[in-house]
Amino acid sequence: MTTNPLVKTLDFQLDIQSGNEGLLYDATLEARSVYNETIRLAKEGVNWNAIPDRVADDANLVKNTTQRVVAKALGAMENHYEYDDFGQPSHTKDGTYPLRANYEEGYNLSLTDDGDVAFRISAKPYNHLKGVLEGSEAHLDILQTALESDEWKIGTAETLFHNENAELHVNVTNTEQTVRDKQDSRTVVGVDVNEDNVALTALSEGGVEDTLVIDFPEIKFERHRYFTMRKRVQNAGKDSIHNTLEGREERFVCDRLHKVSRHIVGWSQRFEKPCIVFEDLKEMRDSIDYGTRMNRRLHHLPFRALQYYTSYKASFRGIPTAWINPEYTSQRCPMCGHTERANRNKKRFKCRDCGHQDHSDRGASVNIAVKGVKKLDWNVPALNSLPVVRKVRRQASGAVDAPTVTHPTVRGYQADGRVGVSD
Ligand SMILES: [Zn+2]
Numbered sequence: 158m159t160t161n162p163l164v165k166t167l168d169f170q171l172d173i174q175s176g177n178e179g180l181l182y183d184a185t186l187e188a189r190s191v192y193n194e195t196i197r198l199a200k201e202g203v204n205w206n207a208i209p210d211r212v213a214d215d216a217n218l219v220k221n222t223t224q225r226v227v228a229k230a231l232g233a234m235e236n237h238y239e240y241d242d243f244g245q246p247s248h249t250k251d252g253t254y255p256l257r258a259n260y261e262e263g264y265n266l267s268l269t270d271d272g273d274v275a276f277r278i279s280a281k282p283y284n285h286l287k288g289v290l291e292g293s294e295a296h297l298d299i300l301q302t303a304l305e306s307d308e309w310k311i312g313t314a315e316t317l318f319h320n321e322n323a324e325l326h327v328n329v330t331n332t333e334q335t336v337r338d339k340q341d342s343r344t345v346v347g348v349d350v351n352e353d354n355v356a357l358t359a360l361s362e363g364g365v366e367d368t369l370v371i372d373f374p375e376i377k378f379e380r381h382r383y384f385t386m387r388k389r390v391q392n393a394g395k396d397s398i399h400n401t402l403e404g405r406e407e408r409f410v411c412d413r414l415h416k417v418s419r420h421i422v423g424w425s426q427r428f429e430k431p432c433i434v435f436e437d438l439k440e441m442r443d444s445i446d447y448g449t450r451m452n453r454r455l456h457h458l459p460f461r462a463l464q465y466y467t468s469y470k471a472s473f474r475g476i477p478t479a480w481i482n483p484e485y486t487s488q489r490c491p492m493c494g495h496t497e498r499a500n501r502n503k504k505r506f507k508c509r510d511c512g513h514q515d516h517s518d519r520g521a522s523v524n525i526a527v528k529g530v531k532k533l534d535w536n537v538p539a540l541n542s543l544p545v546v547r548k549v550r551r552q553a554s555g556a557v558d559a560p561t562v563t564h565p566t567v568r569g570y571q572a573d574g575r576v577g578v579s580d
Contacts, residue, residue, distance in 0.1 A: 159337075159338035159340070159341060160335035160336060160337055160338060160475070161335060161336050161337075161338055161477075162330050162331070162332075162335060162336075163330065163331035163334040163335060163336050163472050163473070164312075164328060164329070164330045164331075165299060165328070165329050165330075165331075165469070165472075166326055166327070166328055167292070167296040167299055167300050167326070167327045167328075167329060168292060168296060168324060168325075168326050169274075169290035169291060169292035169296065169297075169300075169324060169325045169326075169327070170290070170291045170292060170322055170323070170324055171276065171278075171286070171288055171290065171291075171316075171322075171323040171324065171325055172288045172289050172290070172291050173286050173287070173288040173323065174287055174288040174289070175285075175286070175287045175288070176280070176284070176285055176286030176287055176288075177284075177286070178286075178323060180280050180281060180284055180286070181256075181278070181280045181286055181316065181323055182253065182318065183280075183281075184218060184222075184256055184280040184281055184316075185253035185254055185255065185256055185316070185317065185318060186252075186253055186254075187216060187217055187218050187281075188218065188222070188226050188253070188254040188255065188256050188257075189250070189251065189252060189253060189254035190216075191212055191216050191218065191223055191226045191227060191230075191254075192226055192229070192230045192248075192254050193247075193248040193249065193250070194212050194215070194248070195208055195212055195226070195227045195230035195231060195248075196230050196233070196234065196245075196246050196247070196248035197248040198211065198212070199230075199231065199234045200245060200248065205231055208227060208231070209223070209224055209227045209228075212227055213227075217281060217282070218256070218281065218282070219258070219262075219263050219279045219281070219282055221258055221259055221262040221263045222256050222257060222258050222263045222279070225257035225258060225259065225263070225313060226254065226256075226257055228257075229257060230246070233246040234246060253317065253318050254317075255315035255316065255317035255326075256278075256280070256315065256316040256317070257313055257314070257315050258278070258279070258313065258314055258315075258316070259312075259313055260311045260312060260313070260314065263278070263279050263314075264276065264277065264278045264279065264314050264316070264325070265277045266290075266300070266304060266311065266327075267304070268301065268304050268305070269289065272301070273289040273290070274289060274290045274297065274300055274301060274304065275287065275288070275289050275290075276288060276289070276290055276325060278316055278325070280316075290325060293461075293462060293465075294407070294411055295462060295465050295466060295469070296465075299329060299469075300327065300329065303329045307332070308331060308332060308333050309329050309330065309331055309332065310329065310330045310331075310332055311327065311328075311329055312327075312328040312329065312330055313328050314326060314327040314328065334472065334473060334475070335475065336472050336475055336476070336477050337430065337475050337476065337477055338477065339432050339477045339479055339533060340533060340534075341430060342430045342431060342432035342477065342533065343361055343362075343428075343429040343430040343431075344359050344360065344361045344366060344425075344428035344429055344430060344431045344432070345359070345360050345361075345431070345432050345434055345479075345526045345529040345530050345533065346358070346359050346360075346421075346424075346425045346428065346431050346432070346433045346434065346526065347360065347434050347521075347522040347523060347524070347525030347526030347527070347528075347529055348421060348433060348434065348435050348464070348467065348522060348525065349436070349486070349487075349518050349519075349521040349522040349525055350435075350436075350460050350463050350464065351518055352377050353372060353373060353374050353376070353377045354370055354371060354372045354373060354518060355370070355371050355373075355417060355421065355463070355518075356368070356369075356370045356371075356516070356518035356519045356521060356522040357369045357370070357371070357421060357424060357425075357522055358519065358522040358523045358525070358526045359425070359428045359431070359526070360523070360526035360527065360529075360530060360538070361428070361429070361538075362535060362536065362538055363538060364538045364539075364540060364541075364542075365523065365526075365540060365543055365544055366428055367427075367428075367544055367547075368519055368522065368523070368543065368544050368546060368547065369424055369547050369548075369549065370516060370518060370519055370546055370547070370548045370549075371417060371420055371421070371548075371549055371550075371551060372548060372549070372550040372551065373413060373417055373550075373551045374550070375413070375551070376410060376413050376414075379406070379409055379410070380406065380410065383402055383403075383405070383406035383409075386402055387399050387402045387403060387406075390402065410462075411462070413551070414462055414463045414466055415466055416551060417463060417551060418463060418466035418467040418469075418470055419470060420551070421433070421467050422467060422470045422471050422474060422476065425471065425476060426474065426476070431476055432476070432477050432478070432479055432529065432533065433467065433468065433471050433476060433477075433478045433479070434478070434479045434480070434481055434525055434526060434528070434529030434532075435464045435467075435468070435478065435479075435480055435481070435525070436480070436481060436482075436483035436486060436525060437480035437481060437482060437483065438460060438461065438464075438483060479529055479532055479533070481525060481528040481529055481532055482528070485524075486521045486524040486525050486528070487501055487517065487520075487521045487524075488500055488501055489520075489524050490506075490508035490510065490511060490513055490520070491513070491515070491520050491523035491524055491527065491540060491543065492508065492511055492513040492540055492543075493508060493510055493511040493513065495508055495509065495510035495511065497509050497510075501517050501520075502517075503517070504516060504517050504518065505517060506520045515543065515546070516546045519543075519546045523540070523543065
């Protein structure tokens with residue numbers, strides 16, 4: 158069985174306190190020209206061993222950064238040859254390119270007395286930027302641990318501009334844990350995250366094994382309640398109370414999301430060699446308008462946090478995660494494949510073609526699992542019937558209510574008493 162090191166990429170915003178952001182921007186443009194020049198020389202047939210030195214002579218970057226950017230460009234060429242992709246990597250694109258650097262060479266991190274993580278990035282030779290990292294609790298947590306513990310190794314990082322904000326993406330590797338290779342999985346668990354629930358479907362080569370909807374209405378409720386309270390004190394000009402409330406809300410939501418993610422991982426472990434599959438919502442914000450459902454999902458619940466906690470906890474149990482393109486997952490009929498926006502009406506799904514009826518989030522999780530199966534290059538099993546949707550509700554205390562069956566599916570499946578399973 159193949160296993161992989163447990164690697165995480167942690168994303169942060171830079172709160173720059175000394176040094177010049179413009180300089181950093183120039184350096185990312187310089188990195189682009191290093192990338193382009195490397196690709197150009199490789200296309201010209203220059204010996205790859207000779208390229209790093211030739212490019213480094215002209216680059217106004219820290220040496221280690223130039224080397225890492227050259228290596229990434231050659232990696233792109235290598236991939237192109239290996240997989241026989243259509244079209245070579247471009248050497249004429251403009252705009253910024255991430256500054257790559259090895260830890261303690263092109264960049265450095267340290268814990269401050271306040272418990273923040275301070276950074277130092279070499280943008281250009283003899284020119285540094287300093288400040289502290291800002292980001293989600295989850296990412297900061299791991300980085301703080303990594304800085305203090307031998308169990309984690311801090312690796313390369315990329316400094317880049319995302320929506321005009323300077324960010325640092327740091328790779329960390331856990332030296333004691335490994336994760337099973339995705340290809341060795343036997344079950345795919347599709348996870349559909351929504352504002353007040355998460356829908357799960359386990360799919361194997363034999364078909365849908367089981368399905369579960371975890372409701373967490375109190376997260377939505379509490380977020381709205383805190384939002385109203387914060388507005389009120391804000392209008393009264395009480396900033397400190399506002400901040401306290403914000404901190405409390407964050408801790409509440411964080412705590413609940415941890416519990417839900419633990420539930421997801423626990424459920425997934427009941428199946429043979431699971432691989433957990435999520436929608437990749439990262440790229441979407443920048444690209445196409447995916448309609449109101451998607452926008453609402455992006456702006457409401459801290460989705461990424463739930464996905465992140467789940468994948469984090471899963472990897473500690475050796476369970477791999479995969480990411481799929483979210484397009485049409487909520488509109489496609491899992492039974493016949495017919496895709497139409499009108500199939501879905503809030504939580505109800507009714508296929509305009511074959512008449513299949515379902516809980517719409519469960520349907521989406523089936524579609525996510527199907528995409529995951531395709532991604533792993535298995536054959537997608539024919540879906541003739543889907544199990545009854547079981548629902549559990551997470552209470553504020555963290556306890557789980559007994560499952561209830563809500564939406565029986567129309568085609569052929571009989572409820573067979575499997576509903577009372579505890580989670
Ligand atoms: Zn259909």
